[in-house]
Amino acid sequence: MPVLWLSLIVIAISVAVFAFGRQRALSASGGDSRGLHSLPVYYGANALMKAIFPAFGLLILWSLAQPLIIQNSISGMIPESALAEDANIGLVMSEVRRTADGLDYAIDGGFIDEATAENPNADVVGITQTLRDAGQIVTSEITQPILRAAQAYREMSTTMSLLMTFAVLIVALAGGGWGAMQSSRDFRARNVVEQGVLAILIAAASVAILTTIGIILSLVFNTVEFFRLYPAADFFTLLEWAPSFSGRGGASSLGILPLLWGTIYISIVALLVAVPIGLFAAIYLSEYATARVRGIAKPLLEILAGIPTIVYGLFALLTIGPLLMSVFGEDGTGWMGGGRSVMTAGIAMGIMLIPFVSSLSDDIINAVPQSLRDGSYGLGATRSETIKQVVLPAALPGIVGAILLAASRAIGETMIVVLGAGAAARLSLNPFEAMTTVTAKIVSQLTGDSDFASPEALVAFALGISLFVLTLGLNVFALYIVRKYREQYE
Amino acid sequence: MTDASMPSATPETRHKVSLVTPDARTQKRKAAEKRFRMYGIAGIATGLIFLVVLLVTIVSSGMGAFQQTFINVPVYLDAAKLDKNGNRDIDEIKKVSTFGYTPLIQDALLQQVRDAGIETPLEKRGDMKALISASAAAQVRDTVIENPDLIGQTVDFRILASSRVDGYLKGRVLREDVARDKNIDATHLDIVDALVPLGVMQKTFNLAFITGSDASESRAESAGIGVAMIGSLFMMLVVLVLSLPIGVAASIYLEEFAPKNRITDIIEVNIANLAAVPSIVFGILGLAVFIQFMHLPQSAPLVGGLVLTLMTLPTIIISTRASLKAVPPSIRDAALGVGASKMQAVFHHVLPLAAPGILTGTIIGLAQALGETAPLLLIGMVGFIASNAPDGIASGLLDPNSAMPAQIYEWAKRADPAYYERAWGGIIILLGFLISMNTIAVILRRRFERRW
Incomplete structure (x- = not known):
């Protein structure tokens, strides 16, 4: 693992220049730290910082750029003729990469020697067989151009890794040396180090922004790719979801509407379960309950929010489903064909959302000023009349915000619907029928797939961006309402 | 309901009625009051019943494993x-x-x-x-x-x-x-x-x-969750090592140093919104960036850890900022007054005082990450038999492995009652971890929390 070793060497260099920089500063002031501008440790830290940051920065940038550069120069090497059948450079490139990795592995395992692996005229059939014997997955016979490309790939990556090692080490030594040389009596080491630390803090804060950018870019790029293969109009308007499994996309109908309907239907069922229970619980907890009851019941309800969604999924599949089947299935009313249905997933999701609704509404009801209640009591209203006619109307915008937040949770929920809702996309009104959702289809279209060339896999990114936009919109809207409401009484 | 009785209750008849015996309307209002109260109790009771049913189901179905x-x-x-x-x-x-x-x-x-x-x-x-x-x-x-x-x-x-x-x-x-x-x-x-x-x-x-390790579909009797547990452990290590420093650094910047301007605003809104992005979207991000673009190995705990790190960061940032905010400004002022730089005041005085709160938030964030399944499905931590325990740190991070929730999902998919029992059993173990993590967080909070 050369990168690991390289990092360790860089760290060792930094430690060395730390000691050196500190020592130099001390000796510059005759061993008395009081003669220095900053504490001795800052002089060391200055040298360390200058050794480690540029070196690691270069290491990271290089590792990101290297595959792209190699990819570009190798893909130029593959003749058009090799593309005739597959007609997709991405697939060929991944084959090249696999072959190169396979060769590396085979050499490590001693299946072939270095010379055979580098021989451009090597017998391709023999190599294919060797790689298979070595336990490498080789999809088809390796062809001559692919073998050549793989060999060039290996050669280039070896050279570039070597170059990178030298470059990183030189940068570390040069930076560290410069930093250590700066140590002198009047050098303001602390200010420099603090500037550096501030830069790290800013970098850490921007990780959040980078994540968002990463999400948006990865969704947008792949969605554009998808719409190149599949008409966008069909995606948004077709009433049918029927991906073909051939991977060529010819006969697939990929309409988002049935999935969206399933998502919304299940969310509605979930909200119908969660909102009344959660809201009444919140009203009781904030208006009636004694401190003791509140102190016990509130954390207990919140346990429901801490249970992982996979547990609710299993609960839906194995408990709620069979229970509903015994009432509405063939033995009962006969409305239900199987354990997986909108109701199954919706009820489980509703249970999950109860604490979500109750906690948020509880906060919001508590924020209604006591003076409003006192005024109402003064006019002779009972507690429930006060709640219904004064407190709830005052808290309504906030409660709506809370419900919207819960809805956004429900729409983005995955495991419950994957296990409880079924796999068939349907436009139906029967809540006892199996339906599927956007999230469940993202999972089923992408699981275990690493080549994204077919519209059937890429459609997941289009679904993802729809989901992202939908939940983000709901969230922003809900937070806006909640914030506006809070300001009203502050 | 009985609006018809209203007109008959004319003022003359009303004050003949004693205040001790409530009239029809008062009785109605009192009944409504009682009913409303009952609705509230019913709401809480239903929630608690669901909790009890859930826990009883888990224990009774899973103990067999x-x-x-x-x-x-x-x-x-x-x-x-x-x-x-x-x-x-x-x-x-x-x-x-x-x-x-x-x-x-x-x-x-x-x-x-x-x-x-x-x-x-x-x-x-x-x-x-x-x-x-x-x-x-x-x-x-x-x-x-x-x-x-x-x-x-x-x-x-x-x-x-x-x-x-x-x-x-x-x-x-x-x-x-x-x-x-x-x-x-x-x-x-x-x-x-x-x-x-x-x-x-x-x-x-x-x-x-x-x-033990997972077994093939026909041998439910020899399947175990041990290897997936190791996978989860490595993922949590990655999450802890990355999200704690990054989260704390980001919070310190936003809380202590950031100037009030547009960029800071954008970062703050961003973090609030990231906390509400569905977890599956983080899975898509991981698939596209770490696997498709960076060619990190599929199904590796390292990739799972990276994805979960991005997912837990907002949680950790939000709780860290809250505990930094709870440290009174007098501490900072005193440090600055005796000649510390702003950086020294924060790192030597504010941060140690906020540490218990930060730790609590981190543990709760980790517990959340431990139970998360959806993003792991997309980066390929399901659909294979996690049969080999890793034999070192590098192989633990880079070799394909499963994670506890992914393993539970895998068993649930196998549609065999014997595997369902294992899935429930796995949930008991997973919940055991979550409960102990949350208990530690609560104890830490009780033990070290300071109010100024």
Whole structure:
């Protein structure tokens, strides 16, 4: 693992220049730290910082750029003729990469020697067989151009890794040396180090922004790719979801509407379960309950929010489903064909959302000023009349915000619907029928797939961006309402 | 409801009524008050009932996974079958596959049944197949390869019973169901009933479920969650190592140093919104960036850890900022007053005081990440059998592995009641971890929380 070793060497260099920089500063002031501008440790830290940051920065940038550069120069090497059948450079490139990795592995395992692996005229059939014997997955016979490309790939990556090692080490030594040389009596080491630390803090804060950018870019790029293969109009308007499994996309109908309907239907069922229970619980907890009851019941309800969604999924599949089947299935009313249905997933999701609704509404009801209640009591209203006619109307915008937040949770929920809702996309009104959702289809279209060339896999990114936009919109809207409401009484 | 009575309650009649005996309208209002209160109690009660039902279901369905049926059987390791040339050469012994061992075990069990004097129509050795786990032969073979001198002797083995037998003893497989089952029939169950009192078949604590690895679809009886637990552990290490420093650094910047301007605003709105992005979207991000673009290995705990880090960062940032905010400004002012720089004031004084709060938030964030499943499905941590425990840190991070919730999902997908039991059992273990993490967080908060 050369990168690991390289990092360790860089760290060792930094430690060395730390000691050196500190020592130099001390000796510059005759061993008395009081003669220095900053504490001795800052002089060391200055040298360390200058050794480690540029070196690691270069290491990271290089590792990101290297595959792209190699990819570009190798893909130029593959003749058009090799593309005739597959007609997709991405697939060929991944084959090249696999072959190169396979060769590396085979050499490590001693299946072939270095010379055979580098021989451009090597017998391709023999190599294919060797790689298979070595336990490498080789999809088809390796062809001559692919073998050549793989060999060039290996050669280039070896050279570039070597170059990178030298470059990183030189940068570390040069930076560290410069930093250590700066140590002198009047050098303001602390200010420099603090500037550096501030830069790290800013970098850490921007990780959040980078994540968002990463999400948006990865969704947008792949969605554009998808719409190149599949008409966008069909995606948004077709009433049918029927991906073909051939991977060529010819006969697939990929309409988002049935999935969206399933998502919304299940969310509605979930909200119908969660909102009344959660809201009444919140009203009781904030208006009636004694401190003791509140102190016990509130954390207990919140346990429901801490249970992982996979547990609710299993609960839906194995408990709620069979229970509903015994009432509405063939033995009962006969409305239900199987354990997986909108109701199954919706009820489980509703249970999950109860604490979500109750906690948020509880906060919001508590924020209604006591003076409003006192005024109402003064006019002779009972507690429930006060709640219904004064407190709830005052808290309504906030409660709506809370419900919207819960809805956004429900729409983005995955495991419950994957296990409880079924796999068939349907436009139906029967809540006892199996339906599927956007999230469940993202999972089923992408699981275990690493080549994204077919519209059937890429459609997941289009679904993802729809989901992202939908939940983000709901969230922003809900937070806006909640914030506006809070300001009203502050 | 009874609006008709309203006009009759004219002022003249009303003040004739005593205040002690409430009139119809007051009674109605009081009843409404009582009803409304009941709705509230019903709401809380329903929520709590759901919680209890959920927990009872988990425990009652999952406890079975911690017990397993074993068969104690003396197997005669026939030299004529296992070592034909008789020279005890280890390479030759290794050539005998598990198929060579299966008949020996079946013979041994048949002998047991005959010795016990059980009357049964099953007289062939092949009839015993339904009782014995498919992994028993591998177990015996491994023992022999480890210790070739055993060949020719009769050795006592404790082998796994098949999942149907196990299910029968746990009440999961009923005699009525067996009629439709091609793997086992009622005569086998008669043997089981006869062998249990003799102590040949025993249901005991199943350590292999906690420490073992996943098994193929037909061998539910030998599947364990241990390897997935190690996968989860490595993921949590990655999350802790990355999200704690990054989260704390980001919070310090935003809370202590950031100027109030547009960029800071954008970062803050961003973090609030990231906290509400569905977890599956983070899975898509991981797939596209870490696997498609950076070519990190699929199914690796490192990738899972990276994705979960991005997911937990907002949680950790939000709680860290809250605990930084709780440190009173007087502490900062005092530090600045004796000549500390702003950076020194924050790192030497504010941060240590906020540490318990930060730690609590981090543990809760980690607990959330531990239970998260959806993003792991997209980066490929399901759909294979996680059978090998990693043998080092590098292989622990980079080799394909599963994680606890992903393993539970995998078992739930296999549509076999024996695997459902394992899935519930896995949930008990997962919840055990979550409960202990949250308890630690609560204790930390109680113990170190300071109010100014």
